[in-house]
Amino acid sequence: MPTDSFIKRVLTNPALGLLPYLVFSILIGQIGTLYAFAVGFGLSVAPLLFRRRKELRILFDISAxxxxxxxxxxxxxxxxxxxxxxxxxxxxxxxxxxxVFRLMRKKLIRKAGKKRMGEKRFYFHESLQVAYQTQYALTFHLIVLLGFRVFFSERYQTIDIILVLNLFQIILATIMVLQALRFRLLSKRLQGEEWLPVINECGVVQGRIAKSVSLSMKNKFLHPIVRIALIYDGMLYLKDRDKSRLLNPERLDYPFETYMKYNHNIGEAVKNAVRKEIETETLPVRFILKYVFENSNTKRLIFLYVAVIKSEKDFDDLSLEGGKLWTTNQIEDNIGSSVFSETFEQEFDYLKNTVLMSDLVIRKSQ
Incomplete structure (x- = not known):
């Protein structure tokens, strides 16, 4: 991915693979033709000799x-x-x-798609984009050159040289500069981006992706999410989900839910979920369930926690706003009527038959 380091942005720019041809166009006519070819070829294979990563040398390999x-x-x-x-x-x-590279793109995209490392796919698609731009620009250059040579080359030999070499150099330099500017703008945009881990169903991290990118791709990637059910006096505290939520906005759900960020552990994610809603991080939580939820818009590995509040004072000290306590009967009367979030409806039976039942037994024994 683009980085904040200027040197790294230059070295990871896929358009840098056009540099051998740019140098070749400058040298040809100044030194022997075969020497110019040798220099261009040498620059093309240099990344391979220095063991540059394959996804960063695609255009170098094509040039070679x-x-x-x-x-x-x-x-x-x-x-x-x-x-x-x-x-x-x-x-x-x-x-x-x-x-030829363009004609093979579907096969190469499928091959890249099998790999789980998002960074490799990113640089492959960037190289593909630069290849498209270069192919169309140089095809246009050759058509202009052909037309000029058919009608005007004998009268304007100086312009012919400019069209052959200088216009070619301008085209390649422009593509390289525009790609560098694009990387710079993308790096600035990603500075404040939230990164999510890409995981498998066992919870093993496979890579990372920007949250905004993943959300735009709907259920393409699996991400971990922490949810915390809040129980007091045998009732569940529920509130409307925010309008900005991807899944079931404005439906009733637990107050605590958050994506686990890249390089965070599950404990940090639990604290983040609590901190977003109330001022404290010391909510008494315990883990009860892990499962995969998927629909057409999202794919999540959900870690469900529960916090059972014992006293009225402790509940009031949470200073919760915008929600209310729901009894089991009230919830059952509204299940399936689009009042609650899809994830809550999947989890409710489990909560009712485990945590809520256990809490009822404890309260009756007191």
């Missing part, structure tokens, strides 16, 4: 292959190694290499 095929084509098509014609051959080869 296109240099190899273009160099082989020189001996058949441009045996004189004339600089401009050799350069055009190299550019055409690059465009065809990008087209």
């Amino acid at each position: 292959l296109s240099f190899v095929f273009a160099a082989l084509g020189l001996f058949l098509i441009v045996p004189s190694f004339e600089p401009q014609r050799s350069f055009i051959l190299a550019e055409v080869t690059l465009v065809f290499s990008l087209i």
Whole structure:
């Protein structure tokens, strides 16, 4: 993912894979054609030799292959190694290499999709985007060059050189700069982003993703969520869910619920859930249930806790607002009528037959 470090942003920019062709376009005509090809190829394979991660060198690898095929084509098509014609051959080869990469994108996307590391998928899609831009821009460049050479090249040879090399250089430099600016803007946007762990159904962390990105992808990823049921005098305290909630906004539910943040443990998540609603973190909670909830909008590994308040004073000290206590009978009369959240309705029977029943026995014995 984009980072705050300038050096890291430069080194992880997928458009950096166009640098070998940019350097090649500057050198050709200044040094021997084959030497220019050798320098371009050397820059293309440098990330591989230095064991750069595969997802960060996609365009470098494409450039390396296109240099190899273009160099082989020189001996058949441009045996004189004339600089401009050799350069055009190299550019055409690059465009065809990008087209092949584009045609293979579905297979590559499926392969990338099987991997659970979001960072690899991110850089793959960024490289794909840069490849699209470069392919279309250079195709346009070749069409302009062809039209000019058909109608005007004999009269305007200086302009012909500008079109062949300088316009190519401007195109590549523009793509590289725009991608760098995009990374910078994305880094700034993500500075205040909340990160969520991506987990499997056993709760093992597989990676991380920005919360806003995950919410836009609905139930693509599984995230841990802490929920805390509050019980006093045999009743459940419920309040309307906030309008901003992804799942069942404005339906009745427990007052305490939060996503577990990346690099947080479950204890920190419990404290965060309590702190969001009341000023204290010392609510007496205990874990009772873990299960996976999924619908068309979200996918969650829910950790359900319960807090049983023993005295009226302790309950009043919580200073809860906006909700009320519900009896078991009141809840049962409204189950299935879209009054309560889906998760609460799934959990209620378990609560009634365990915690609420146990609390009733204890209160009767006192």
